[in-house]
Amino acid sequence: MGGGRLIFWAAVASIAGVAVSIIGFVVTIIGVWRSRSAAEQAKAAAREARQGILELETIQDFTAVTTIMEEIKRLHRAGAWAVLPDRYTALRKLLGAILAANPDAPDDQKALLVGSINQFRVMENAVERALADKTAPDVVGLNKIVSQKLDKLNEVLLTFRLKP
Amino acid sequence: MADPKFRTLIHKLLERSKGGKVQWEATAVEGVYQAAFPQYSVKIYSRPNPNVVATDYILEVADNEGQVIDEIRDTDFPDEYENMRDLFNCARSVGLGLDRALDSILAALGRDDPPSAEPPEPPGITDEDVPF
Numbered sequence: 001m002g003g004g005r006l007i008f009w010a011a012v013a014s015i016a017g018v019a020v021s022i023i024g025f026v027v028t029i030i031g032v033w034r035s036r037s038a039a040e041q042a043k044a045a046a047r048e049a050r051q052g053i054l055e056l057e058t059i060q061d062f063t064a065v066t067t068i069m070e071e072i073k074r075l076h077r078a079g080a081w082a083v084l085p086d087r088y089t090a091l092r093k094l095l096g097a098i099l100a101a102n103p104d105a106p107d108d109q110k111a112l113l114v115g116s117i118n119q120f121r122v123m124e125n126a127v128e129r130a131l132a133d134k135t136a137p138d139v140v141g142l143n144k145i146v147s148q149k150l151d152k153l154n155e156v157l158l159t160f161r162l163k164p
Numbered sequence: 165m166a167d168p169k170f171r172t173l174i175h176k177l178l179e180r181s182k183g184g185k186v187q188w189e190a191t192a193v194e195g196v197y198q199a200a201f202p203q204y205s206v207k208i209y210s211r212p213n214p215n216v217v218a219t220d221y222i223l224e225v226a227d228n229e230g231q232v233i234d235e236i237r238d239t240d241f242p243d244e245y246e247n248m249r250d251l252f253n254c255a256r257s258v259g260l261g262l263d264r265a266l267d268s269i270l271a272a273l274g275r276d277d278p279p280s281a282e283p284p285e286p287p288g289i290t291d292e293d294v295p296f
Binding site: 092096110116117120123138141 | 190196198200201202203226229
């Protein structure tokens, strides 16, 4: 009789052991799943934060671009040709940084940035040549191009500002 | 030896430009026109050839920093002279806004005057209109 009871309790203990093992396994799985989910959430949050910082930097760069372009127009009017090549270079660098930071931007926006970079390189070369030849560049023509680009870049800046 | 792909580029640019699908624009240098794409840009300009009484046409490809990567002249593909000339003229027309100006003027000239609408005659007074 005592032996039968012992076998019974041994079976109970064995079943309980299996149950505890299964529960432990499930708890471990849930824990792993939760930690993975938390890690993924943290990764997604970091990605979003990085994207947010990039967009903020893009807006700051765009603002700097518009400021420099306005300055370039004033310098054209003042005929300050000697200081202009540096401003064109600074402007091209900023436009290049915006282009590099936004590889997923729509094609028309990327084309606008590429076109603007090229325009200011041509402008820089034209002013350098005029400086070397001691001739005066066409202020009206140059400012017309700057204004056209400024208007289009402001439209793109607006789309960045309106991004949710 | 110019890359044969340039020939395809000339044809495609000309075809798309004629269809109004390439946004050419004037640059700071008179007579130089550029069209920008998402990664690269192209420039076209003409230059008098000092050796013969003719004009040379030059097409440049620049990277996204405005650095010229390569260029071709019409002399690289003599059989493409007319296409390069047409491409230059097309770029000039779009870049200077001549294309849009002509379209607008032609549309205005072609608009027919609306037929003069005669005012409807007032309805005649009949005996039925007299209230007494």
